Amino acid sequence: MRENVKLKLVPLNVSQLKSACAQCNMRELCLPFGLSDTEVDHLDNLVGARRKLKRGQHLYRTADRFEAIFAVKSGFFKTDVLSEDGRDQVTGFQMAGEILGMDGIGTDLHSCNAVALEDSEVCVIPFAELESLASEIRTLQSHFHKVMSREIVRDHGVMMLLGSMRAEERLATFLLNLSQRFTARGYSPAEFHLRMTREEIGSYLGLKLETVSRAFSRFQEDGLIAVQQKHVRILNIPGLQKVLAPRRNYPG
Amino acid sequence: MRENVKLKLVPLNVSQLKSACAQCNMRELCLPFGLSDTEVDHLDNLVGARRKLKRGQHLYRTADRFEAIFAVKSGFFKTDVLSEDGRDQVTGFQMAGEILGMDGIGTDLHSCNAVALEDSEVCVIPFAELESLASEIRTLQSHFHKVMSREIVRDHGVMMLLGSMRAEERLATFLLNLSQRFTARGYSPAEFHLRMTREEIGSYLGLKLETVSRAFSRFQEDGLIAVQQKHVRILNIPGLQKVLAPRRNYPG
DNA sequence: AAGCCCATTTGATCTGCATCAATGCCAAAC
DNA sequence: GTTTGGCATTGATGCAGATCAAATGGGCTT
Numbered sequence: 001m002r003e004n005v006k007l008k009l010v011p012l013n014v015s016q017l018k019s020a021c022a023q024c025n026m027r028e029l030c031l032p033f034g035l036s037d038t039e040v041d042h043l044d045n046l047v048g049a050r051r052k053l054k055r056g057q058h059l060y061r062t063a064d065r066f067e068a069i070f071a072v073k074s075g076f077f078k079t080d081v082l083s084e085d086g087r088d089q090v091t092g093f094q095m096a097g098e099i100l101g102m103d104g105i106g107t108d109l110h111s112c113n114a115v116a117l118e119d120s121e122v123c124v125i126p127f128a129e130l131e132s133l134a135s136e137i138r139t140l141q142s143h144f145h146k147v148m149s150r151e152i153v154r155d156h157g158v159m160m161l162l163g164s165m166r167a168e169e170r171l172a173t174f175l176l177n178l179s180q181r182f183t184a185r186g187y188s189p190a191e192f193h194l195r196m197t198r199e200e201i202g203s204y205l206g207l208k209l210e211t212v213s214r215a216f217s218r219f220q221e222d223g224l225i226a227v228q229q230k231h232v233r234i235l236n237i238p239g240l241q242k243v244l245a246p247r248r249n250y251p252g
Numbered sequence: 253m254r255e256n257v258k259l260k261l262v263p264l265n266v267s268q269l270k271s272a273c274a275q276c277n278m279r280e281l282c283l284p285f286g287l288s289d290t291e292v293d294h295l296d297n298l299v300g301a302r303r304k305l306k307r308g309q310h311l312y313r314t315a316d317r318f319e320a321i322f323a324v325k326s327g328f329f330k331t332d333v334l335s336e337d338g339r340d341q342v343t344g345f346q347m348a349g350e351i352l353g354m355d356g357i358g359t360d361l362h363s364c365n366a367v368a369l370e371d372s373e374v375c376v377i378p379f380a381e382l383e384s385l386a387s388e389i390r391t392l393q394s395h396f397h398k399v400m401s402r403e404i405v406r407d408h409g410v411m412m413l414l415g416s417m418r419a420e421e422r423l424a425t426f427l428l429n430l431s432q433r434f435t436a437r438g439y440s441p442a443e444f445h446l447r448m449t450r451e452e453i454g455s456y457l458g459l460k461l462e463t464v465s466r467a468f469s470r471f472q473e474d475g476l477i478a479v480q481q482k483h484v485r486i487l488n489i490p491g492l493q494k495v496l497a498p499r500r501n502y503p504g
Numbered sequence: 505a506a507g508c509c510c511a512t513t514t515g516a517t518c519t520g521c522a523t524c525a526a527t528g529c530c531a532a533a534c
Numbered sequence: 535g536t537t538t539g540g541c542a543t544t545g546a547t548g549c550a551g552a553t554c555a556a557a558t559g560g561g562c563t564t
Contacts, residue, residue: 081408085497089412103408105401112408131394135387142383148400149357155407156333156355156364160341162414163458167521198542206415208522213543229530229542245337419551450512463551465513481512481560 020044021123029097029184030071031125031143039137046133047071049124053116059100061113066104068126072096075120076195079103080203081112090204092154093117093196096185099147117195162206165244170205171215172243175225179234190237194230272296273375281349281436282323283377283395291389298385299323301376305368311352313365318356320378324348327372328447331355332455333364342456344406345369345448348437351399369447414458417496422457423467424495427477431486442489446482 021032021044032040050073053059059070062082077094091112094100104110105127134141161170183189194201198209198216205212219225224240226233234240273284273296284292302325305311311322314334329346343364346352356362357379386393413422435441446453450461450468457464471477476492478485486492 081412083412087412087416089408089415091408091411102401103405106398106405107402111405131390131397135390135393138383138387141387141393145383145400146358148397148404149354150359151404152400152407153355153358153363155404155411156341156343159343159407159410159414160333160335160339162411163341163455164339197540203415209542210523210544211521214521217543449510460552461512462514462553465511466551469513 021047024073026071026073026097026185031099031140031147034139034143035137036139039140042133042137043140046129047123047125051122051124053120053122055116055118055120057116059114059116059122060104060110062110064104064110066101066108066110066127068124069099069101069105069130070114070122070124072098072100073121073123075122076117077114077120078117078196078200078204079112079114088203090196090200091158093204095181099151102148102151117200158204167205167207167211168215168218169244170207171201171212171219172240174201174205175232175234176237176240176244179237189234191231191233194232273299276325278323278325278349278437283351283392283399286391286395287389288391291392294385294389295392298381299375299377303374303376305372305374307368307370307372309368311366311368311374312356312362314362316356316362318353318360318362318379320376321351321353321357321382322366322374322376324350324352325373325375327374328369329366329372330369330448330452330456331364331366340455342448342452343410345456347433351403354400354403369452410456419457419459419463420467420470421496422459423453423464423471424492426453426457427484427486428489428492428496431489442486444484446484 021027021030022037022040024030024032027033027040032043035043051059051070053075059077072094074096077100078090079092079094079100080088080090082088094114100114100122101110103112130144134144161173165173178192178194179189182192196204198212201207202209202212207215216225216227219240220227222239224234224236224243226235273279273282274289274292276282276284279285279292284295287295303311303322305327311329324346326348329352330342331344331346331352332340332342334340346366352366352374353362355364382396386396413425417425430444430446431441434444448456450464453459454461454464459467468477468479471492472479474491476486476488476495478487
């Protein structure tokens with residue numbers, strides 16, 4: 001049941017409706033940010049198609065030809081890298097308004113897999129056309145560069161997490177990050193449904209699933225959160241933040 | 253002696269010489285890649301200044317205003333992120349032909365520190381002007397996007413390293429990566445001088461300096477390399493590669 | 505050339521997380 | 535309503551790498 005894969009290269013579930021960035025409520029978090037109304041119209045023309053994915057379906061796979069980047073319209077994705085020797089690393093989780101696929105620009109081939117973790121919908125943005133439009137609309141060019149740069153900065157944050165935090169610090173960081181992103185999208189900062197498994201969280205955080213589970217339980221014992229399976233309620237945000245700044249022995 | 257810091261905000265050591273991408277032997281690894289002669293001239297006009305740095309000097313610091321990206325002309329840099337609670341993570345090492353500063357595009361402020369690990373020189377590429385030129389020269393725009401994308405992909409590689417490799421695998425990956433980059437620059441693939449300390453390597457690889465040191469010693473015992481302090485000679489590249497693919501227990 | 509500082513190496517011990525193993529829970533399928 | 539299978543929790547044990555500690559050695563300064 002995992003997925004029924006690549007029966008058609010051009011999937012049937014491509015809606016030919018206009019994507020209507022202008023009406024999209026993720027507008028302010030997505031590529032159209034900062035564009036004038038007429039500029040958004042141009043972008044709308046470019047985003048010719050949406051694509052719907054069922055849970056478990058791949059949006060793209062490693063070594064797929066790169067042709068477009070994708071804006072998540074609804075749903076939830078993960079990206080992961082698979083090394084030759086079988087190692088598997090989740091490199092990110094993407095939600096509405098976030099951009100997927102920039103990994104493919106450098107080599108014209110995708111360098112990771114993108115998988116829907118729930119039924120999802122993306123806007124398909126053909127990259128050659130985006131570059132054309134960006135060279136005409138300077139605000140779009142500039143904003144696109146900012147999006148890529150922020151991805152680099154985000155990755156540095158993950159490196160810091162993986163390189164220097166202990167298990168509970170990693171999970172706290174993860175939860176606070178999710179909370180903040182849900183908030184930015186108008187959802188509750190304190191209560192949400194995890195779309196990914198413990199194993200996927202573990203892969204992202206450089207931990208084994210048992211360690212993730214134990215950290216969840218520990219946070220619950222300490223009254224910081226309430227977890228039941230995939231449902232999480234954060235009870236004490238400052239408390240979670242304090243997990244991150246443990247050893248302060250300032251000599252001043 | 254670490255550094256004599258920010259005596260002048262606009263450093264004196266800015267050469268007003270033309271940077272002459274056309275004559276630079278890093279041309280093919282750097283931004284000019286793929287440009288025609290006349291296009292390279294345009295880029296040359298844009299790159300108005302070079303800047304020399306002594307070992308230990310900062311090229312930029314976290315929260316510095318972002319104005320330009322930098323192409324390393326000669327020398328060696330590290331970038332690192334410092335978190336509020338004092339954690340320090342080296343996010344990369346940069347050598348000739350590589351681009352520094354893209355972390356600042358997203359917020360107009362730099363989000364990490366860049367430090368010269370030896371006397372170095374960079375080409376200063378004012379970013380606003382680069383965007384202007386990129387919107388006129390499509391090959392430049394396209395190439396710049398590729399450079400950013402590759403940075404993202406590189407970061408994913410580091411995540412995989414930090415998230416799923418053991419100490420010796422990390423160090424082997426690191427050495428092979430250096431070897432490959434030196435090779436691409438016409439240096440020996442097998443023999444080089446490390447510009448960074450064990451502690452900086454450790455920070456980058458998510459290990460303590462003692463662990464790095466022990467891994468070096470282990471590789472030496474195994475005849476894979478010869479190390480003496482910062483001088484490294486790789487004796488057995490396939491052997492180092494084999495360190496990365498240890499546990500193959502295919503059930504086939 | 506001498507002395508100092510700091511990077512590096514190496515050893516001994518400790519510990520956080522991985523690993524191994526079993527049980528429990530929930531949703532979908534029958 | 536029961537079965538099934540994936541996911542999650544929890545416990546027991548082991549080990550890789552951190553931590554603590556000391557000795558060595560180069561490179562810079564004087």
